[in-house]
Amino acid sequence: MRNADLTDAAERVVLPALGGFAALLLLVFFYFPVAEVFARAFDEGASFAAVLTDEFYVGFLAHPGEALARFLAFCSAFVRNPLVAEFPDYRLGLFGFTAYQAFLSALASVALGVPMAYVLARFEFPGRETARSLTALPFVMPSIMVAVGFIAAFGNQGFLNGVLTALGLPKVELLYTLKLIILAHAFYNAPLVARITAAAWESIDTRTVETARTLGARPRRAFRDVVLPQLLPSVLTGALLTFVFCFLSFAIVLSLGGLEFRTVEVWVYQAVNDLDYGEAATLAAIETAFSLLLMYAYLRYEARQRAASAVHPPERIPLFGSVTPSRLAAWAVCAVCALVFVLPMFSMVYESLTTPVVGGDAVTLRHYAFLVERQATAYSFQVKPLTAIRNSLLFGAGCLAVAVPIGIVLAVVSTREFRGRKVVDTLAMAPFAVSGIVVGLGLLWGLVFGTEITVPFVGTVRVTVSGALAVVAAHAVGAYPFVTRNVAPMLATLDRSLVESARALGASRARALFDIELPLVASGVLAGAAFAFAISVGEFDSTVILASGTNSYTMPVAIERFTGRRLGPATAMGCVLLAVTGASFVAIDRLGGHFDG
Amino acid sequence: MAEVELDSVVREYGATTALDGVALDISEGEFFTLVGPSGCGKTTTLRTIAGLEEPTSGSVRIGGASMDGVPPEERDVGVVFQNYALFPHMSVGENVAYGLRFSDPPEGKSKNERVTELLELVDLAGFADREPDELSGGQQQRVALARALAPGPRILLLDEPMSALDARLRQQLRRQVKSIQKELGVTTIYVTHDQEEALAVSDKVAVMHDGRVEQVGTPQDVYREPETEFVASFIGENNRFDGEVVGREGEVALVDAAGTTFRVVAPDATGDVTFYVRPAALDTEAGENRLTLGVGTSEFLGEGARTYGTWEGGEIVVRTGAVPAGEEIEVGFDPADAVVV
Numbered sequence: 019m020r021n022a023d024l025t026d027a028a029e030r031v032v033l034p035a036l037g038g039f040a041a042l043l044l045l046v047f048f049y050f051p052v053a054e055v056f057a058r059a060f061d062e063g064a065s066f067a068a069v070l071t072d073e074f075y076v077g078f079l080a081h082p083g084e085a086l087a088r089f090l091a092f093c094s095a096f097v098r099n100p101l102v103a104e105f106p107d108y109r110l111g112l113f114g115f116t117a118y119q120a121f122l123s124a125l126a127s128v129a130l131g132v133p134m135a136y137v138l139a140r141f142e143f144p145g146r147e148t149a150r151s152l153t154a155l156p157f158v159m160p161s162i163m164v165a166v167g168f169i170a171a172f173g174n175q176g177f178l179n180g181v182l183t184a185l186g187l188p189k190v191e192l193l194y195t196l197k198l199i200i201l202a203h204a205f206y207n208a209p210l211v212a213r214i215t216a217a218a219w220e221s222i223d224t225r226t227v228e229t230a231r232t233l234g235a236r237p238r239r240a241f242r243d244v245v246l247p248q249l250l251p252s253v254l255t256g257a258l259l260t261f262v263f264c265f266l267s268f269a270i271v272l273s274l275g276g277l278e279f280r281t282v283e284v285w286v287y288q289a290v291n292d293l294d295y296g297e298a299a300t301l302a303a304i305e306t307a308f309s310l311l312l313m314y315a316y317l318r319y320e321a322r323q324r325a326a327s328a329v330h331p332p333e334r335i336p337l338f339g340s341v342t343p344s345r346l347a348a349w350a351v352c353a354v355c356a357l358v359f360v361l362p363m364f365s366m367v368y369e370s371l372t373t374p375v376v377g378g379d380a381v382t383l384r385h386y387a388f389l390v391e392r393q394a395t396a397y398s399f400q401v402k403p404l405t406a407i408r409n410s411l412l413f414g415a416g417c418l419a420v421a422v423p424i425g426i427v428l429a430v431v432s433t434r435e436f437r438g439r440k441v442v443d444t445l446a447m448a449p450f451a452v453s454g455i456v457v458g459l460g461l462l463w464g465l466v467f468g469t470e471i472t473v474p475f476v477g478t479v480r481v482t483v484s485g486a487l488a489v490v491a492a493h494a495v496g497a498y499p500f501v502t503r504n505v506a507p508m509l510a511t512l513d514r515s516l517v518e519s520a521r522a523l524g525a526s527r528a529r530a531l532f533d534i535e536l537p538l539v540a541s542g543v544l545a546g547a548a549f550a551f552a553i554s555v556g557e558f559d560s561t562v563i564l565a566s567g568t569n570s571y572t573m574p575v576a577i578e579r580f581t582g583r584r585l586g587p588a589t590a591m592g593c594v595l596l597a598v599t600g601a602s603f604v605a606i607d608r609l610g611g612h613f614d615g
Numbered sequence: 616m617a618e619v620e621l622d623s624v625v626r627e628y629g630a631t632t633a634l635d636g637v638a639l640d641i642s643e644g645e646f647f648t649l650v651g652p653s654g655c656g657k658t659t660t661l662r663t664i665a666g667l668e669e670p671t672s673g674s675v676r677i678g679g680a681s682m683d684g685v686p687p688e689e690r691d692v693g694v695v696f697q698n699y700a701l702f703p704h705m706s707v708g709e710n711v712a713y714g715l716r717f718s719d720p721p722e723g724k725s726k727n728e729r730v731t732e733l734l735e736l737v738d739l740a741g742f743a744d745r746e747p748d749e750l751s752g753g754q755q756q757r758v759a760l761a762r763a764l765a766p767g768p769r770i771l772l773l774d775e776p777m778s779a780l781d782a783r784l785r786q787q788l789r790r791q792v793k794s795i796q797k798e799l800g801v802t803t804i805y806v807t808h809d810q811e812e813a814l815a816v817s818d819k820v821a822v823m824h825d826g827r828v829e830q831v832g833t834p835q836d837v838y839r840e841p842e843t844e845f846v847a848s849f850i851g852e853n854n855r856f857d858g859e860v861v862g863r864e865g866e867v868a869l870v871d872a873a874g875t876t877f878r879v880v881a882p883d884a885t886g887d888v889t890f891y892v893r894p895a896a897l898d899t900e901a902g903e904n905r906l907t908l909g910v911g912t913s914e915f916l917g918e919g920a921r922t923y924g925t926w927e928g929g930e931i932v933v934r935t936g937a938v939p940a941g942e943e944i945e946v947g948f949d950p951a952d953a954v955v956v
Contacts, residue, residue: 223698223700225696225700226702228665228667228687228694228696228700229694229696229702229759229762229763230702230713231667231686231687231688232665232666232667232688232690232692232693232694232763232772233688233714233763234688234689234714234716234718234766235688235716236688237686243702243713244702248703248704
């Protein structure tokens with residue numbers, strides 16, 4: 019029995035120690051950098067009051083009294099003569115526009131995602147499971163690559179305009195419009211809405227609909243009374259998440275917004291580039307506070323949703339067959355999806371393999387050849403393509419090494435019952451609500467520039483971290499929640515009696531973890547690892563901040579640098595990135611990964 | 616006239632036949648039970664009556680009117696499902712009131728009065744503002760019953776409504792269901808796989824097997840006079856004897872089974888014959904036909920024991936006092952206690 023005492027003692031020490039180490043890494047690489055941004059905002063930033071009363075930032079809210087007066091004037095004019103009353107022209111300002119475009123993006127994502135959920139949840143067709151897993155693809159799609167895809171598809175020289183010109187139709191000018199930004203955001207978030215809504219739709223017990231029918235409700239009425247109210251919470255959940263993500267949108271707006279449209283993220287980035295750190299810090303702090311608040315609201319709301327499991331899922335309708343109104347609707351949804359989701363990626367591949375010649379496009383490999391040539395001829399300030407690929411793979415490996423252990427340890431900790439677990443869970447998921455720009459800035463200021471720590475008896479020590487290590491840290495911070503999200507549910511549903519049997523047979527708690535639990539969640543660990551890798555390879559926001567002026571640039575950074583007048587090199591680099599991301603996605607899918615944020 | 620009538624109803628799903636010519640006559644006010652093992656088609660029959668399934672061929676009539684193409688909402692039925700299917704986004708009261716959105720409450724009552732009345736009927740007075748997920752399984756089941764009854768349906772359809780509950784609660788609830796049914800006089804069709812439950816509550820029982828109705832009758836009929844081998848073995852415990860008629864003394868046939876000759880009341884039997892004897896009819900003290908059993912196991916039941924023994928013809932189950940394993944006992948039965956099918 020001495021042995022058992024020893025292992026129990028070891029276990030009492032080991033698990034908390036591992037947990038403590040994971041917490042320390044998060045503290046150094048996430049909480050400290052974010053705190054650094056807030057600290058700078060208070061120390062040297064533009065004053066919050068100045069920002070919050072500047073019309074440039076907050077629009078009409080800078081002068082609430084005046085805004086209200088104009089609204090009241092409008093109301094009284096409206097009462098006198100509704101036909102001539104003009105709604106006041108309110109300026110939104112930077113924050114207002116950021117929220118406005120996020121709101122429109124959420125609306126568009128719902129408008130596209132709910133019909134997608136309808137097709138996924140209610141129809142049967144070959145490849146339905148594949149289509150379903152594809153809704154997770156945006157999670158691992160590098161944003162800058164999607165932006166290039168959208169330029170290739172909808173740009174003035176893009177694929178769509180090429181087709182229109184060939185047909186003798188006028189060109190459409192979508193690039194640098196708010197419409198295209200919102201469409202790109204829908205590309206990202208409609209699948210998320212679809213995924214959440216479809217899951218809810220499938221978990222609705224058909225017996226409830228049948229009961230409504232037997233009680234006298236016609237099919238439409240039963241849908242309205244029974245199905246819709248059960249879907250609504252999921253639609254709202256998806257919309258809220260979409261709003262948060264689009265509020266923090268960076269690469270899409272940076273590439274597709276042109277000179278006219280800027281979100282807070284883009285403005286922060288430009289302020290950093292202009293070395294205006296004070297303004298950057300203040301804006302980043304306000305933005306982060308707002309998004310954390312939203313995320314908190316989301317978590318509170320989500321926790322209230324009951325997790326139902328379908329006892330009698332509804333029977334699916336075959337997608338192909340005689341023409342019925344519901345089939346027609348489903349086919350229309352499929353057509354729109356092809357336009358929004360397939361066209362950009364297809365256009366990117368197409369543009370990377372063709373070059374315009376008189377009377378059409380000729381197939382060419384010269385854009386790929388350019389990537390190799392540029393490696394030899396690049397000036398020191400230019401991005402070397404092969405170096406970018408090598409860096410991406412190295413950082414991806416480094417990210418795996420950090421994010422997977424942290425993710426597993428947090429998954430184990432979060433499935434244990436102890437006081438304050440909820441707090442740990444929430445803190446561990448906070449990176450979802452903090453933008454890459456903010457994490458990148460924090461790491462840059464806090465660790466790359468170095469921090470002075472006073473150590474007793476030694477004096478003041480300056481701690482600095484290399485740019486490459488900071489990039490790995492930033493990637494790991496973004497990636498580990500996916501490992502946790504993949505491993506924790508599997509651990510939680512693991513039959514407790516398995517571990518209890520192992521313990522009864524003489525295994526220590528730690529031994530049971532290695533012998534029983536980890537092998538059974540291995541596929542979750544691997545799926546989480548594939549996620550971590552894909553996220554690292556595609557990460558742009560924090561990398562572009564940390565890599566500027568160094569040699570730590572990655573494929574997404576290279577794509578951004580190559581995006582210019584000619585689309586060829588950027589799309590070629592995008593295709594390389596697409597290949598790596600696609601391979602990761604296949605691995606995740608094969609391993610049955612969990613994607614839901 | 617039959618209240619519910621099924622005429623050679625067939626239901627096919629692709630290559631499988633769920634219902635293979637089901638015919639039923641159910642009278643007004645009757646408590647009618649469909650019983651059978653899982654997959655026998657009893658639930659499909661109930662769903663076909665409710666209009667939730669369309670028969671491939673055959674017809675359903677309610678109150679003499681053909682139900683061809685009549686959607687569920689126009690059939691005047693109330694359904695309680697196995698998992699209750701309470702609307703999770705509505706309170707208990709809203710659930711019960713749901714059917715009253717489409718039809719006025721019976722007897723000129725207001726909706727609120729009707730909901731209160733129904734909740735009282737199922738002993739859930741004061742539960743109207745609760746949420747379904749706050750209730751126990753038994754309470755949810757009673758809410759589902761109140762909801763189904765609120766519009767005053769012509770027919771109440773119950774699809775294994777008790778099977779998710781524990782044994783004691785099930786007994787208590789089925790008595791409650793039965794007394795509510797009698798009080799309201801509503802024609803009730805009840806689906807269960809539990810033959811004991813079927814015998815306990817029903818006016819009439821239809822035993823189903825492989826998509827067909829094997830026998831319809833009162834609980835006493837199907838228990839005492841099974842018409843098919845399936846009914847004999849499915850309803851209650853039974854002992855099967857396979858033999859051959861080797862002689863006859865008036866109504867009594869002499870049946871040779873596994874080397875023993877039994878005297879069995881069977882006026883028409885000739886050739887190969889199968890008869891059944893209930894465990895309770897096997898008596899250690901009396902009975903004209905005697906056989907010796909080697910005792911295998913004996914289960915203590917409180918009142919006596921259930922003893923499994925073997926003889927040349929196979930295994931026999933008997934009600935006895937406690938018997939140690941390995942002993943031999945002798946049991947007997949009267950010719951009239953053997954049921955030939």
